[in-house]
Amino acid sequence: MNITKKHLSVFHVTTRVLIALIGGYFVAMHGAILIGNHLLSDKTNSIITGLMSSFIIYLITVLFVFATKTTLRAFAVVLVSCILLYFLNYYLQGPQ
Amino acid sequence: MRPRFRQSMSWLHTWSGFVFAWLLFFIFITGTAGYFENEIDRWMKPEIAIVNEPIDDLAILDIAQQQLTDNAEDATQWYISYPSARNPYIDISWLQPANKETGARRQWYEKNLAPDTSELITTRETSGGEALYRLHYSLHYVPIVVGYLVTSLATMLMLIGLVTGVIIHKKIFIEFFTFRANKGLRSWLDIHNIFSVLPLPFHLMITYSGLILLMGISFAPVVDATYGEGKKMHRQLYNETQAENLTKEVIALPAENLSLESALIDAKSRFKDQAVSYLGLIDRNTEQPGFEVWFGAQEGIELATLFTYRAVGGQVQIEQATGKKYSAAEVYDVLEHLHEGLFADTYLRWLYFLSGLLGAGMIATGMIIWVQKRKKQQSRFINVIDKLNAAVVVGLPIGIAAYFWANRLLPVEMASRAHWEMNSLFIVFALCSCFCVTRAAEKAWQNMLWLAAVAYALIPLVNMLTTKHSILSSLQNNDWLMLGVDLSMLVFAGGFAVTAIVLQRRSVIGSANAHIKQTVKGI
Numbered sequence: 166m167n168i169t170k171k172h173l174s175v176f177h178v179t180t181r182v183l184i185a186l187i188g189g190y191f192v193a194m195h196g197a198i199l200i201g202n203h204l205l206s207d208k209t210n211s212i213i214t215g216l217m218s219s220f221i222i223y224l225i226t227v228l229f230v231f232a233t234k235t236t237l238r239a240f241a242v243v244l245v246s247c248i249l250l251y252f253l254n255y256y257l258q259g260p261q
Numbered sequence: 262m263r264p265r266f267r268q269s270m271s272w273l274h275t276w277s278g279f280v281f282a283w284l285l286f287f288i289f290i291t292g293t294a295g296y297f298e299n300e301i302d303r304w305m306k307p308e309i310a311i312v313n314e315p316i317d318d319l320a321i322l323d324i325a326q327q328q329l330t331d332n333a334e335d336a337t338q339w340y341i342s343y344p345s346a347r348n349p350y351i352d353i354s355w356l357q358p359a360n361k362e363t364g365a366r367r368q369w370y371e372k373n374l375a376p377d378t379s380e381l382i383t384t385r386e387t388s389g390g391e392a393l394y395r396l397h398y399s400l401h402y403v404p405i406v407v408g409y410l411v412t413s414l415a416t417m418l419m420l421i422g423l424v425t426g427v428i429i430h431k432k433i434f435i436e437f438f439t440f441r442a443n444k445g446l447r448s449w450l451d452i453h454n455i456f457s458v459l460p461l462p463f464h465l466m467i468t469y470s471g472l473i474l475l476m477g478i479s480f481a482p483v484v485d486a487t488y489g490e491g492k493k494m495h496r497q498l499y500n501e502t503q504a505e506n507l508t509k510e511v512i513a514l515p516a517e518n519l520s521l522e523s524a525l526i527d528a529k530s531r532f533k534d535q536a537v538s539y540l541g542l543i544d545r546n547t548e549q550p551g552f553e554v555w556f557g558a559q560e561g562i563e564l565a566t567l568f569t570y571r572a573v574g575g576q577v578q579i580e581q582a583t584g585k586k587y588s589a590a591e592v593y594d595v596l597e598h599l600h601e602g603l604f605a606d607t608y609l610r611w612l613y614f615l616s617g618l619l620g621a622g623m624i625a626t627g628m629i630i631w632v633q634k635r636k637k638q639q640s641r642f643i644n645v646i647d648k649l650n651a652a653v654v655v656g657l658p659i660g661i662a663a664y665f666w667a668n669r670l671l672p673v674e675m676a677s678r679a680h681w682e683m684n685s686l687f688i689v690f691a692l693c694s695c696f697c698v699t700r701a702a703e704k705a706w707q708n709m710l711w712l713a714a715v716a717y718a719l720i721p722l723v724n725m726l727t728t729k730h731s732i733l734s735s736l737q738n739n740d741w742l743m744l745g746v747d748l749s750m751l752v753f754a755g756g757f758a759v760t761a762i763v764l765q766r767r768s769v770i771g772s773a774n775a776h777i778k779q780t781v782k783g784i
Contacts, residue, residue, distance in 0.1 A: 193480070194482055194483055197483040198486045198487055201486075202487050207587070208487070208488075209498070209501050210588060210590075211487075211589075212483070212484070212487050212498065212502075213587065213589035213590055213592075215483060215487065216473070216476040216483055216484075217476065217589070219480050219483065220417065220420065220469065220473070220476075223417060224421060224424060228270070228273070228424070228425070231269045231270070231272070232266050232269050
């Protein structure tokens with residue numbers, strides 16, 4: 166079976182949808198955790214702010230995933246963002 | 262970059278809109294109905310006694326407290342609802358603690374009081390307008406958390422649809438005023454634009470605030486990672502965020518004299534021209550019960566002003582909350598209050614309602630455009646979507662009409678009455694779907710619209726035949742809520758009928774044109 170243009174197109178669309186939906190959630194989640202843990206000295210205010218910002222982060226990530234030129238770029242940026250945010254949070258929390 | 266950006270945003274707009282279109286329509290319609298849940302509640306409990314003449318506050322306290330003492334001795338909280346514009350009745354409610362022997366859960370009870378006889382009124386078992394509005398975030402027949410998560414996901418896609426819609430919209434201000442009639446797809450697009458752009462602030466507010474109202478659940482892992490895991494920690498964080506700035510003022514009242522009467526008299530002396538909305542007795546089973554006096558707030562987007570009287574160390578002090586302790590919680594509150602619109606008076610409430618309907622219309626026209634753009638493909642799938650569009654867009658209102666019909670027709674003594682009222686909504690909704698699938702798409706729309714027109718038009722008649730409330734009697738008794746709902750049903754019926762007639766005329770013209778074209782071609 167040949168891999169047709171249609172197959173490729175379906176693959177790219179499906180992948181972008183998954184990256185946007187699942188990857189976007191993780192970026193939003195880690196962004197919110199980072200804000201919640203480290204934005205202000207006041208923990209409760211930070212957590213509420215983080216939670217409320219999560220949806221904006223999710224929105225921007227989804228728009229980016231579909232606007233960017235290649236699927237590979239979408240995947241790479243989302244993955245790197247997740248990793249960055251996660252380790253930034255871990256680093257800022259200090260030794261525990 | 263730009264044409265490709267627009268194209269990708271256009272694609273995203275179409276598909277993020279498509280995936281949850283029917284569910285979002287359901288959410289918008291049931292949520293919008295919620296802006297009139299008090300009025301719907303009154304209609305669905307026709308036995309409630311309406312209070313039209315002003316009654317002395319202390320007299321109300323007297324009869325309500327008597328009933329509470331008789332019926333709610335072990336309750337941890339007592340509440341007395343005073344008559345207001347949207348709730349012109351006397352209600353008592355109490356929180357019954359969990360009973361370990363009978364296994365009964367902790368729950369609230371609410372009863373209506375007849376002002377003339379001071380007796381409790383038994384109303385038919387119904388979930389009322391409140392249940393209708395709760396559908397829009399808990400759904401039905403699924404565990405509540407599933408409802409929360411699915412609606413949150415749908416709302417996230419709604420937000421994406423809204424923002425991409427704004428991005429791809431070329432001339433947002435000019436097209437705001439453009440409506441080209443009788444041009445098929447172009448006309449549908451114009452209507453879709455009007456329904457989206459005109460109430461755009463409302464749509465953005467309602468969508469974003471809807472998301473944050475469920476943020477504790479949809480982003481629960483964030484709470485886990487920043488505060489702590491498990492139900493107890495989540496609840497602790499919630500209680501922490503709700504913390505308020507309290508001002509405490511000691512007053513001259515002796516602690517032994519503190520009661521609901523003395524609290525009420527003192528509060529009324531401080532707020533001379535304000536109407537009391539609630540009295541509450543909280544922490545009844547503790548050393549320091551709180552005596553609450555609520556006044557309907559006069560400004561801003563708060564619903565009420567609350568004074569809590571407590572005897573502390575031999576003195577009586579008044580606690581008043583002057584805002585949330587955390588500023589982020591204040592921001593959350595603003596969005597929550599805007600979403601719920603509890604503060605809205607009559608005119609603003611109708612504006613909320615209209616905006617919600619326009620939102621539902623935005624979604625419905627979006628679904629119709631999706632089908633119209635693909636009609637040439639002549640595929641069975643597109644055809645089924647077209648029919649199911651009719652089933653959802655018109656079938657859901659018919660289901661809601663069935664909910665009201667069931668409220669009047671189901672026997673009052675029937676077991677699980679409230680459940681069966683709600684079941685009727687979904688049974689009729691399902692029947693409409695089955696019906697639509699069997700008809701030709703165009704016929705499906707027309708039949709459903711006529712069915713909806715009849716279903717709504719007959720509601721005031723069913724009301725009159727099964728209860729003592731008719732439109733005339735509601736007018737005579739100044740029962741504005743009952744009258745308002747009855748008249749609104751007639752207005753909706755009119756709307757459906759007009760749409761059906763317009764559709765019928767269009768199809769006649771359309772088939773005549775097609776016939777002429779064929780004849781001309783033949784020559």
